[in-house]
Amino acid sequence: MGLRRIDVCGLPPPEPLERVVEALTTLESDDALVVVIHREPVLLYSLLARHRFHWETTLRDDGVFEVRIERRP
Amino acid sequence: MTPGPGLSLTQAPPLSVPFRFYLGAPLFALLAALLLVVQGPDALASRWMPEALAVTHLFALGFVTQVMVGSLMQMLPVVAGAPVPRPQLVAALVHVPLALGALLLPTFFLTHWPWTLYAAIGTLGFSLAVFLFAITTSLLRASAGFPTVGGMWLATVSLGFAAGLGLLLAPMHAGLVSVVVGVRHLHPVWGLAGWVGLLVVGVSFQVVPMFQLTPPYPRVVLRFFVPVLFATLIVGSLLDTSPMEPYVWSLLGGEFFAFAALTTYLQQRRRRKTRDPSLGFWRTALLSLAVCSLLGVFRPFVGLGNTARVDTALVILFLMGFAGSLNLGMLLKIVPFLCWFHLQATFLGRGPVPHMGMFLGDRAGRRLLRVHQTALFLLAVSLLWAPAHRLAWSAVAVDAVWLGTLLVLATLRYRRAVRALAAAST
Numbered sequence: 001m002g003l004r005r006i007d008v009c010g011l012p013p014p015e016p017l018e019r020v021v022e023a024l025t026t027l028e029s030d031d032a033l034v035v036v037i038h039r040e041p042v043l044l045y046s047l048l049a050r051h052r053f054h055w056e057t058t059l060r061d062d063g064v065f066e067v068r069i070e071r072r073p
Numbered sequence: 074m075t076p077g078p079g080l081s082l083t084q085a086p087p088l089s090v091p092f093r094f095y096l097g098a099p100l101f102a103l104l105a106a107l108l109l110v111v112q113g114p115d116a117l118a119s120r121w122m123p124e125a126l127a128v129t130h131l132f133a134l135g136f137v138t139q140v141m142v143g144s145l146m147q148m149l150p151v152v153a154g155a156p157v158p159r160p161q162l163v164a165a166l167v168h169v170p171l172a173l174g175a176l177l178l179p180t181f182f183l184t185h186w187p188w189t190l191y192a193a194i195g196t197l198g199f200s201l202a203v204f205l206f207a208i209t210t211s212l213l214r215a216s217a218g219f220p221t222v223g224g225m226w227l228a229t230v231s232l233g234f235a236a237g238l239g240l241l242l243a244p245m246h247a248g249l250v251s252v253v254v255g256v257r258h259l260h261p262v263w264g265l266a267g268w269v270g271l272l273v274v275g276v277s278f279q280v281v282p283m284f285q286l287t288p289p290y291p292r293v294v295l296r297f298f299v300p301v302l303f304a305t306l307i308v309g310s311l312l313d314t315s316p317m318e319p320y321v322w323s324l325l326g327g328e329f330f331a332f333a334a335l336t337t338y339l340q341q342r343r344r345r346k347t348r349d350p351s352l353g354f355w356r357t358a359l360l361s362l363a364v365c366s367l368l369g370v371f372r373p374f375v376g377l378g379n380t381a382r383v384d385t386a387l388v389i390l391f392l393m394g395f396a397g398s399l400n401l402g403m404l405l406k407i408v409p410f411l412c413w414f415h416l417q418a419t420f421l422g423r424g425p426v427p428h429m430g431m432f433l434g435d436r437a438g439r440r441l442l443r444v445h446q447t448a449l450f451l452l453a454v455s456l457l458w459a460p461a462h463r464l465a466w467s468a469v470a471v472d473a474v475w476l477g478t479l480l481v482l483a484t485l486r487y488r489r490a491v492r493a494l495a496a497a498s499t
Contacts, residue, residue, distance in 0.1 A: 025421065043085055043414065
């Protein structure tokens with residue numbers, strides 16, 4: 001299982017979403033993608049739900065969000 | 074930790090929700106401009122002239138409010154964590170009567186046919202009631218707090234006041250009761266400074282640092298600025314027609330000038346110095362607001378000889394220069410993004426989704442900016458030199474047609490992309 005990590009902190013919208021979507025298109029079924037982002041990506045959740053991805057969001061102490069995304073089996 | 078999927082798909086309303094408001098909006102701006110081209114400069118001799126009232130409502134309701142309502146329904150889930158319930162139904166119930174009312178009310182001002190006034194009251198009253206109910210339901214569930222959600226709350230209350238004052242004015246215009254001067258003055262103040270101004274200020278506190286990578290607004294501004302603006306509106310309304318009233322509106326002008334100056338200062342200190350056309354629209358809007366605010370500040374002090382013309386200038390600068398420019402700049406950003414986003418929502422991983430610039434690119438945006446700035450410059454000239462009136466409003470008509478064409482092209486490109494991706498993925 002591969003783990004990829006992309007940091008989109010500080011990028012103006014819609015660049016974070018563009019970069020995450022690009023990464024999702026190449027995400028294999030047993031890979032996980034961790035997105036590090038400075039605000040909760042509400043619209044990304046909507047895309048993930050629609051395309052049957054599973055995600056977990058953690059709010060770090062420094063106020064940064066980490067979203068771990070996997071394809072649902 | 075938030076496990077997914079637990080979020081409703083209604084977080085992102087369907088594309089038709091904002092687009093139904095956007096696509097028709099330029100038509101109202103075009104109608105307003107053509108009306109002024111036909112009527113000539115006398116139509117704006119006073120803002121209480123029937124033609125001036127018709128044009129103001131075509132632009133304020135048909136263009137500005139339509140674009141703002143469409144955008145608010147789109148943005149609420151993102152900036153406030155509060156989607157509008159049943160967005161397609163609400164959008165239809167708000168949009169159709171709002172568009173009809175935005176045509177019927179100006180028709181009444183021009184023709185004085187009583188049925189058009191009653192129909193306008195019915196359609197606009199219904200549309201705004203549905204919108205206010207939906208937005209209040211949504212804001213009550215908002216997860217975010219001040220200043221953005223607070224700004225939305227106070228803007229919503231202001232829209233309610235403006236609509237209520239408008240309803241009080243209707244029987245006065247119908248000649249059923251005599252005109253109460255205070256009501257007539259307060260209606261545009263709450264509609265423009267309250268509904269448009271408070272919403273723009275509240276949303277700016279979040280979107281300017283987010284989209285333009287500026288430093289954040291100072292904490293004291295975030296906390297107190299919107300409530301102070303609202304309190305000034307309330308005090309000015311309570312002092313209505315008293316000798317103190319003009320000075321309160323002067324103070325309100327000063328507050329809006331401070332917002333324009335601070336936002337311009339923050340934009341000068343943005344981290345990424347790219348010059349996308351939406352920034353140009355922002356700067357045009359803030360310059361218009363600054364000039365408009367200064368006119369408002371000095372209006373009671375310098376005994377401006379012809380206040381009717383000053384009032385006309387204030388309304389044109391606020392509606393066309395400030396609100397109009399911001400709406401155009403926002404549409405340039407949001408329309409290509411929404412086309413791209415909704416294609417990804419359907420076709421992610423099933424084929425190459427075109428880049429956002431394919432729907433409405435920066436080059437087209439820069440051309441629109443030049444057309445818009447030229448129109449505004451000519452409008453400013455026409456305010457000082459009446460013979461430029463027809464040329465200026467013709468330029469506004471071109472501006473509206475240009476915007477409408479860009480929006481229609483973006484929609485057609487979106488539909489073509491849907492068909493191509495659907496065919497490729499079957």
